[in-house]
Amino acid sequence: LSLHITFTNPKADYFNPEKVKNFLKEAKLTEQLPLIIVCDRFNFIHDLVLYLYQNQQFKSIEVYVQRVNPARTPAVVGGLLDVDCEESIIKSLLQTVNPASIPIDELVAEVESRNRLKILLPFLEATLAAGNQQQAVYNALAKIYIDSNNNPEKFLKENDQYDSLIVGKYCEKRDPNLAYISYRKGQNDLELVNITNENSMFKAQARYLLERADRELWAFVLSANNIHRRSLIDQVISTAVPESTEPDKVSVAVAAFLAADLPAELIELLEKIVLEPSPFSDNENLQNLLILTATKADKGRVMDYIHQLNAYNAPDIANICIQVGLFEEAYEVYKKINDHSSAAN
Secondary structure, eight states: OHHHHHHHOTTOOOSOHHHHHHHHHHHTOSOOHHHHHHHHHTTOHHHHHHHHHHTTOHHHHHHIIIIIOGGGHHHHHHHHHHTTOOHHHHHHHHHTSOGGGSOHHHHHHHHHTTTOGGGGHHHHHHHHHTTOOOHHHHHHHHHHHHHHTSSHHHHHHHOOSSOHHHHHHHHTTTOHHHHHHHHHHHTOHHHHHHHHHHTTOHHHHHHHHHHHOOHHHHHHHTSTTOTTHHHHHHHIIIIIHHHOOOHHHHHHHHHHHHHTTOHHHHHHHHIIIIISSSTTTTOHHHHHHHHHHHHHHOGGGHHHHHHHOOSSOHHHHHHHHHHTTOHHHHHHHHHHTTOHHHHHO
């Protein structure tokens, strides 16, 4: 008791901790509490774990993490891993400690740095089942499920509690598709664009862009500085837009092509959704835009559009054709709507 009082007294700084630690180790006391208190106070955790493990003092290790300082559990587990302690002993030790008193992120960092993360699975699942909603628990579980291929896609899609940046980064070299799922969950736009660019996942990127419907993000990927722009545009036109049933999001994509000054690509996009069967085939605004863009970028297509399409605003389109010198096209528009006077003029 006197040793306990001395070592835990904040004013008891007059002894040399290194010498006292060595003295207590050499004394081989039957009661290890004095050594535990000195090592805890002066951060000799690795020395303490090594000494107790070598002397088979497993009960003293339990006393330390259960009663003296549970917050040191991460360092204790790290020390046990460093001395090649059996996994069963570490798992049993974790079962005896109140999870609420353990800094989960520190525990995960200690074990992950030694590439032994799977050892925490029973503890983390029990912690989660007990109602602990710390983000660190979900992050660690995600990493374990990824490494063990234990249905990680389901976990990443159905949970919102993990840090999508941390988990996504963890996945990048292991499985880019899982990184994409994580970044998509967290709407980590730049990270998602980078991972899909690096792995030529342009179909996935195109679908995300359409779903995200963010004008700034569209401007970023459609920039002339993007060396992957053409590959992305191909997938936007061939896959993402035809799959969509949401007019608002398609409108954002069309506006982005317009803002990026990509008339040829815009014509490709509009042809895909206006000339081919789609929910937007009869959209007046899109038909107008297709013909208008063609009058500026590819006049040879205008006549075909006038004959094929039926939902555009005929008077407006005729006037635009007249303004750019497409008189025969304007005549065909008036003729199509039986405006004989305008056609004659």
